[in-house]
């Protein structure tokens with residue numbers, strides 16, 4: 001069997017690219033772990049690897065080039081229809097799991113902004129007696145989410161909806177969680193994903209329409225309008241205390257607890273008094 005020597009094959013072509021496109025390379029050299037993933041996906045095909053490198057130098061996110069993202073040890077199909085799930089949101093999954101563990105099932109949760117479904121599908125596979133409705137503003141992302149749910153064999157209820165507008169006559173959820181758009185070009189996770197990375201995503205995904213916590217505050221108002229007494233877990237990522245205080249102020253009739261499982265994973269837990 002022919003096994004390509006991925007390392008020397010990729011090193012030669014990478015050196016060729018650094019020589020051919022010095023300005024682009026200086027702007028954003030492709031890190032070794034990404035090169036390894038792209039080379040592996042090219043499977044020894046030099047033309048394909050060159051295409052991958054050129055797309056990456058143009059700023060195309062790695063997950064769109066590979067056609068998948070790995071989240072919590074599982075592979076999910078990923079393409080331009082959806083936001084590329086941030087690895088840090090594994091802490092939101094952990095927070096939901098912790099919330100669920102002492103409670104008796106069955107439990108019913110709503111994920112607002114379900115995107116390609118990596119969080120909800122992970123939870124359905126890992127938390128017994130949990131049902132989830134995933135709400136998504138963008139029809140194309142909802143379609144990809146359904147494909148991922150079918151691939152992983154989970155019964156995820158996916159609804160095209162602006163917040164809870166299309167909730168219909170489903171019962172009130174016990175928990176509402178999500179990684180809704182938050183922040184702006186200055187509140188990034190780290191240097192591996194600059195603001196441009198987020199501007200490559202579908203327009204509804206990364207940043208709120210109003211302020212750095214506008215989507216969180218809209219969600220809280222929508223929950224209040226429905227009179228639901230649900231717990232709420234919201235990813236606030238790297239947002240500073242002042243922004244989180246704005247969300248807490250919007251949730252005026254709820255208790256608030258800030259979870260910080262990592263410096264880049266600030267998760268706000270709101271619950272009824």
Ligand SMILES: C[S@@+](CC[C@H](N)C(=O)[O-])C[C@H]1O[C@@H](n2cnc3c(N)ncnc32)[C@H](O)[C@@H]1O
Nearest residue numbers: 083085113114115136137138162163181204205
């Ligand atoms: C940061 S992305 C997270 C996606 C997914 N949870 C993930 O982690 O891969 C935010 C998602 O919320 C969706 N969204 C934004 N505003 C929304 C709204 N008002 N109602 C429902 N979904 C919304 C976006 O389309 C996007 O898919």
